[in-house]
Structure formats: structure tokens, C-alpha cells
Amino acid sequence: MTHYSETSLVIAACLWEAVLALRARPITDPDAIGLALAIDKTFDALGSAALRLTVVGWTDIVEAAWRGGENDYPLCFDWDFVPAWIIDHIDWSDPFHPAVIQRGGG
Structure with a gap:
């Protein structure tokens, strides 16, 4: 059986929550709307289960990016850093x- 650290599990959950939020709440920003539509197409193409596994696969990369700049990042990890990372890196x-x-730069 594979064991994951609590930190890895939290990061995976934050990633999944961010993907769901970016898909569901694009506000009125044209870039956000475009991103939401692209994420929605990916949900349709892969399905939730496969996409969730893909997103979980980003956990180590996000953790390394956070560790590389967490002391200089003025906002919170889950609601700011993770969504911004997805927007900038996916x-x-x-x-x-x-x-x-x-x-x-992470």
C-alpha cells in the first residue's frame, strides 16, 4: 500500500478544488472565461476521475514550486498560490x- 504525507494530500486536495473553482467561477474576465471553457472541455474529454488523477499528478511539482518561494509569497497557499500556479503552468x-x-521561478 502506498502512503502519502499529509502535506501531499492537502496539496492534491487544493489542486482539485482550484480546478473546480476555475471551471465554475470565471466571473466576467475574458481570460477566466476562456480558461473555464478549456477546463470544461477537458472534463468532457477525460471525465472527472481521469482528470482528477492527472491533477493529483501535479502535487510534487506544486509543492516544489511553493517551497521555492513560500517565504516571499504574500498570499495564502490554497486560495491564491495554487490557482495562480494552475493558470500560469497548465x-x-x-x-x-x-x-x-x-x-x-516556480
Whole structure:
């Protein structure tokens, strides 16, 4: 049986919550609406279960990014850092394969 740290589980939950929020609440910002539609297409293409596993796969990358800059980040991890990381680091253009875009600085 695989054991995960509490930190990893929390990060995975925060990632999933952020994806759901970005999909559901695009407000009126055209970029946010575009992102919400792209995430929605990915849900339709992969289904919730497969997408959830994909998102969980980003846990270690997000944790490393957070550890690299947490002392300089003025906002909170779950409601600010994680959604911003998704916006900046996930390419949703292929609904069957949302991909991490590696960028400098986390």
C-alpha cells in the first residue's frame, strides 16, 4: 500500500478544488472565461476521475514550486498560490492531455 504525507494530500486536495473553482467561477474576465471553457472541455474529454488523477499528478511539482518561494509569497497557499500556479503552468489546449508548462521561478 502506498502512503502519502499529509502535506501531499492537502496539496492534491487544493489542486482539485482550484480546478473546480476555475471551471465554475470565471466571473466576467475574458481570460477566466476562456480558461473555464478549456477546463470544461477537458472534463468532457477525460471525465472527472481521469482528470482528477492527472491533477493529483501535479502535487510534487506544486509543492516544489511553493517551497521555492513560500517565504516571499504574500498570499495564502490554497486560495491564491495554487490557482495562480494552475493558470500560469497548465496548458489546457489539448483537452485529452492538460500539460504542465515548465517556467522559471516556480
